[in-house]
Amino acid sequence: MIWEIIYVFLGIGVAFNLLASIGLLRFPDVYTRLHAGTKCTTFGSIFICLAVMIYGLWRWYDGDKKMISLAIHAFFALIAILLTNPTGAHAIARAAHRSGVKPAKAVVDDLEEKK
Amino acid sequence: MNPFMITLVLLLLSIAIAIIRVLLGPTVPDRVVGLDTINTLVIASMVLYGTATKMIIYIDVAIVYALLSYITTLFIAKYLQGGEL
Numbered sequence: 001m002i003w004e005i006i007y008v009f010l011g012i013g014v015a016f017n018l019l020a021s022i023g024l025l026r027f028p029d030v031y032t033r034l035h036a037g038t039k040c041t042t043f044g045s046i047f048i049c050l051a052v053m054i055y056g057l058w059r060w061y062d063g064d065k066k067m068i069s070l071a072i073h074a075f076f077a078l079i080a081i082l083l084t085n086p087t088g089a090h091a092i093a094r095a096a097h098r099s100g101v102k103p104a105k106a107v108v109d110d111l112e113e114k115k
Numbered sequence: 116m117n118p119f120m121i122t123l124v125l126l127l128l129s130i131a132i133a134i135i136r137v138l139l140g141p142t143v144p145d146r147v148v149g150l151d152t153i154n155t156l157v158i159a160s161m162v163l164y165g166t167a168t169k170m171i172i173y174i175d176v177a178i179v180y181a182l183l184s185y186i187t188t189l190f191i192a193k194y195l196q197g198g199e200l
Contacts, residue, residue: 014122033148037151052163073174092144094192098197
């Protein structure tokens with residue numbers, strides 16, 4: 001039962017990470033590539049960390065005393081990913097716009113109209 | 116075979132696809148986006164490797180790598196938009 005949950009979570013994580021890299025290769029400009037490469041990897045990495053946490057808690061419940069620290073460290077890695085990844089993506093997008101890269105095929109550019 | 120190890124191999128394939136974008140990228144922000152994606156994938160790979168080999172020290176390395184790569188991304192973005200560091 002618990003192995004099936006771990007398999008499903010690992011499958012979701014790997015599928016979203018592979019889709020992120022394929023989207024990074026196929027999209028036309030910086031902003032859509034950022035859309036693929038940051039959101040999908042955040043979602044996939046959250047599910048991989050959740051699978052590791054479930055595995056660690058399960059092993060700890062079965063009597064392996066050392067595995068509780070695996071679950072706790074995976075939880076802190078998940079918090080680090082959640083805090084740092086969207087903030088970095090926002091900084092990259094703003095920097096790309098200010099350094100003069102225009103969106104391909106864009107109709108409305110709200111950030112440009114403010115000047 | 117260990118399911119965490121199979122997942123790790125697929126993630127390494129995904130990192131290899133992202134490296135192609137870093138090499139091809141026409142502008143500098145394209146390469147920065149590729150590097151940011153590779154950073155997140157390396158964090159997930161370190162967590163999986165530490166679980167597959169039951170060495171918890173790799174997950175500590177993943178936490179420190181996440182924070183350091185975040186600072187690196189912020190500095191590169193600050194440099195790209197023309198501000199002083």
